[in-house]
Amino acid sequence: DAGITQSPRYKITETGRQVTLMCHQTWSHSYMFWYRQDLGHGLRLIYYSAAADITDKGEVPDGYVVSRSKTENFPLTLESATRSQTSVYFCASSDGSGGHAGELFFGEGSRLTVL
Amino acid sequence: GNSVTQMEGPVTLSEEAFLTINCTYTATGYPSLFWYVQYPGEGLQLLLKATKADDKGSNKGFEATYRKETTSFHLEKGSVQVSDSAVYFCALTHGAGYSTLTFGKGTMLLVSP
DSSP, X not given: OOSEXXXXXXXXXXXXXXXXXXXXXXXXXXXXXXXXXXXXXXXXXXXXXXXXXXXXXXXXXTTEEEOOSSTTBOOEEESSOOGGGOEEEEEEEEOOSGGGTTOOEEOOOEEXXXX | OOEEEEOOSOEEEETTOOEEEOEEEEOSSOEEEEEEEEOTTSOEEEEEXXXXXXXXXXXXXXXXXXXXXXXXXXXXXXXXXXXXOEEEEEEEEESTXXXXXXXXXXXXXXXXX
């Protein structure tokens, strides 16, 4: 199906475990993003990527790792999960060019609980 | 740095009431401004945008005007419906080719029949 998909949609894990959230988009958008959504904080940017093999830190990158070997995929890894990383994670993509800068397409979110 | 401030919610209205959700911003230069909407259990989706001062963005009966003199981008709708119940996010970004958005904290809207 066309669009942007995240998996898993729900995940429960324990402190210290590694977790990877997957994100796949079918539009060949150059930009991809990971945000976390927490009550009282709105959405905060974790990492973003302007193209394959190009990634950069956002506002809250500590404890997270990303990679982008292919344009369509942008996985987010929590190398050693902590309770403070309990959140809803959103992946987004954007063409990013010209007048479409800022027009993001979001996935449905991945709800992560760290016990 | 850039920042976006929205009125705190929830905003509770009856169907057909007039809606205003306030949004002000701090940014250098000339940002583009956006409103995104998040329906329950879903990701965000773009509602409307404005890229320069005095521009009015509109979609689905919602409107917002880019006011540089007051650094504001308030969202309005003349007659809300129950189906408009959602969380609304104001956001900004800088210039063409730079897509990173700075979001406000969101305002929940609850519309009752």
